[in-house]
Amino acid sequence: MTEDTMTIRQMCDAYDVTPRTLRFYESKELLFPRRLGQKRLFTRRDRARLKLILRGKRFGFRLEEIRQLLDLYDRGDQQLTQLTRAYAIAEERLAELKRQRDELTTAISDLSDQMKWGEKMIASIRQSPKNAAE
DSSP states (O other), X not given: OOTTOEEHHHHHHHHTOOHHHHHHHHHTTSOOOEEETTEEEXXXXXXXXXXXXXXXXXXXXXXXXXXXXXXXXXXXXXXXXXXXHHHHHHHHHHHHHHHHHHHHHHHHHHHXXXXXXXHHHHHHHHHSHHHHOO
8 A cells, every 4th residue: 555545444533424325336347446456555545536526515516527527527528528527517417406495485484484473373372261261
């Protein structure tokens, strides 16, 4: 092992992921660790790719989208194709997140209104003469 490689345990500790996650990303051809017997050695390239994978997941990108973006890195156009595609996916995702936020805002408002109505109904029932005598 050199300074340029990390074991699966070191990767898990450094990036707060599980060995299962790393093996899954490897099976999906997102990471390509070198093999030394049964030991996986992750290179700087793997670490950079993992950072992008985790960022993409945090933003809600699908794994297939992330894989396609990573595959565009070596196109030889100073990452223009990769950046252009990433920007387009990000625009779509941002629009979707904003739509979801608007739906949540409406749902929160509606639920708050229903709860206010419920509070009034509960207070009214508790103050009714029939319940006051009990």
